[in-house]
Amino acid sequence: MVASLFDPSEENKAIWVLLESAGVELTDVSFELLAKGRELADEVDWPLAGVLIGDRLEHLNSQVLSHQADEVLLLEHPLLEAFTVDAYTQALYAAIMERIPSVILFGATPNSRDIAGRLAVRLRTGLNADCIDLRMDKDRGVLISDVTGFGGGVVALLEMPDHRPQLATVRPGVFHSLEASAPRSDKVRRAKVELDQSVIRTRIIEQVKGEGVSIGQAPVLVCGGRGISGNFEMLTELAELLGGDVGATRPPVDEGYIERERQVGQTGVICHPEIAINCGISGAFHFVVGIQDAEIIISINSDPNAPIFEFSDYCVVGDVEQILPALIQSLKEERVVTHA
């Protein structure tokens, strides 16, 4: 195996997490990274740095520090205002070469994945992709990553004892974030960023948000099958209360109750929601493959022998037309109470 640019004897014992922001807030996965990074840093008693990259980002410092980073590392430059993978990689690479941290964590988001892969090649080091858990081996200062293989059938434990930095991307939504609390420090450092225009090869002219239906990323998916007799208004209401979206099996799509873009399954969309609620769905395999990766599957069906129950964490035997209105009602009441 090729040696990395640094070996473990040269590293600075520190953990970095690369943060992303959307407008004035850090993204959810950034808070999750800070929480997990804090846990790892405490395991080995190393400092945790939250890395911000972009232009004019000071307003985010307090969020990073109140989520328990020991310091903020700012990489700011006018050419970093919009994300371009070349410029972001170059700026980060320079900062890493200067400071040689032992561990860097990234969210497994499209942009951070892109950066992490490029950095790993430039630094001749390894990258543990899409980790579902992380811990530190205290004695050796080695990061151990849990990575699922074979479609989730096995978990592999990966470590890189001889290469630095130790890079890992983590799946959004896997770790819990911490509530903001009193900062541990107010330390903000700026890394030197030298870039020139030649590194910018793409220019964003306009950002257009697609208006099409996209259920693949919905955190909560309420799916309806033949058994709901086309009553998608009820499902939509439930989905809205839960901050989710609505999907369907093939029959209601065929019957014209709902658009084809919402069809879940082998010949529709493969979804990975946190929660899937299946209403009046028997569980044909063609459908099941589109929903089985959901973290929690709740199914409501009047037939106790429906195959869908085999794939479900929670099985509700009963009439959707009776159960959903009651669920919707109690969610609304709860909401009123919370807001009171």
Add this chain to the structure above:
Amino acid sequence: MESELSEPTYITLDDNLWGEILEATNGAAGPCFQCGVCTATCPWGIVREEDFTVRTLLRRAQIGSLEKVESLWLCTACAQCEASCPRGVPIAEVIRGLRYLLWKRRHVLPDLPTTLWSLYWNNNPWGQPPSQRTQWMGDLEVPLFDADRHEILLYIGCTPSFDRRAQNIARSLVKVLKASGVSFGILGEGEPCCGESALDLGHRPYFEELANKAVAVFYQNQVKKIVTISPHCYDVMQNEYPDDAEFEVHHYTQYLASLLQNNLLSFQNPLNHKVTYQDPCFLGRRNNEYDAPREVINSVPGISLLEMDRSGPETLCCGGGGGRMWMETPIGERFSDVRVREAASTSAEILVTSCPFCITCFEDSIKAESLNGLKVLDVAELAALALEELT
């Protein structure tokens, strides 16, 4: 036929493309003399107003044109056209070759690469964890294949391994084989995918890679005789695997028929039902096996087998072949809807078939057509029922 006649009358020819198409299709379109029987017999004509113009595709393959060939994704490889072709053109083969050229140009339907990637990552087209390949067994005990102890390798295949409905076919067949006393084993988690879906979708080079891997596993295990559940696995192993492969391949209906002939198997439990039988294209027309499944069905006491008008070599495809299992078919254009109505019109209570893809399509269509009196069973399931004493 209007659309076929209104095709443009001129076309720009490209010698390089012509050569490429000639190679991809093995020149198989050459003998076609454009009579159009293929277009006329194609089952798409039953469900669509606009024909699937097979004849035009063949013409394009002859002259070297890839314009307006997107319709080739419709082909279910049912071989109805081949059965009628007076020139003996292997038409489905030509279409697979043209599909490969679209793969090379990255001009395929959006979800199809996912299916090939799943073969690569998961060793099955269903996106299922390979570690769960033996889940179908439930509480059945089936030994891993051992050449010293086992006469046959029971090849389960991907769909009966993972599809909950099709798993019951595998379990039923195991019960029947156990009752016959024949010695058999499986490859368990080590069972390779046969690669059929890659070939059916037109990606022959990747299919060949998968086929070579599978053959290597069979050799390593010193397999001499394979019995498959799906006619699709059977078809590729029989017709597409290397000619010098040193193992025989049987579809399980053929194997059960031979057990019955040798008095190693008999059915005691009468099933007093009227049934009809769907000849799966990949067993019937593509492999000329019409008798074996009927022998098994007719060996069950009490059964009366009613034939549909289109049966044997005239069978109507369920719509799931040719990679169509991995594509969406609009409502109103599903062959299986037509076929379950035909089955019901025989007054049969059970539509029996011997292919897991047929079962998926038919059960969907029975619900869609509200033909609640009609059940779908696999020949293996029927055979298992005929073994069991009803209490």
